Amino acid sequence: MTVADTPQAAAFRRQVLIPLKLRLFLMQKLPMAWLAGLRLRQLTPEQAVVTIRFKFLTQNPFRSIYFACLAMAAEFASGIQAMMHVQAGGPVSMLVVKLEGDFTKKAVGLIAFTCPDGPLIAQAVAESCATGEGRTVVCTSTGVDEAGDVVAIFRLTWSFRAKC
Template structure:
């Protein structure tokens, strides 16, 4: 696996999405459910991304914890923001989640932080798709921890990348 190279386009994308106001506008336009759930992108580097979701009225389930779909949204956003960053610049690349698996360890209450450390693998898959013109898939892992540092959920998202011709 290659290490992730930071490009000027990726850096410009990071500046945009790490600006809280610009991220909110993006989510209202493109990801309204993530905006309603209150997802926050707190870190984005060429290597990893961190997204938070808080237990509140709009994210709750009947069991007084965060609804699994809200957890899945946060996990997907952690890997998805990295994917979006790595497709910046160069020829266009389509991206799509083709598989999602989740394991739940304990009730998710309070602030849950999802981190995905798969930036280099995503960058490599995007580069290979651009080089070959063929689709590439990559399995990313987003791990959610609570405020005490306990793992509450682990999601595995399989992304497909295909360079457009």
């Protein structure tokens, strides 16, 4: 399923793909994401890629990335897509209502979370705007290390409700 790219979504993408502007946004609205060093590597109407690196502020006592930092990166990969698609429509509230995670390997180095659920998010936002009712979407963010091995898979359930 392809997603129609709206001028509002394209403008949002241009803004957040400028590293300085994204860092300022993170400092103001998501300071923990800024401290953890989240980076937005790719944002299209279909998917987003967010990276997090093992460092002092993201470590756990077992010399890997703390699970909450991994969850934050996974949530941001789906959340930035949701923000982009909400910009394209009317006022819509968005909220994570459920989070599940599977951890398959120790997370060290640079971990890239990819969420390919842009079309599902766009459809839910559009349906909520059209009907005025809430919609939920289960987004999957998969974290891969530098060797290409999957380290974690998160499933985030987002709720969208039009505020009209």
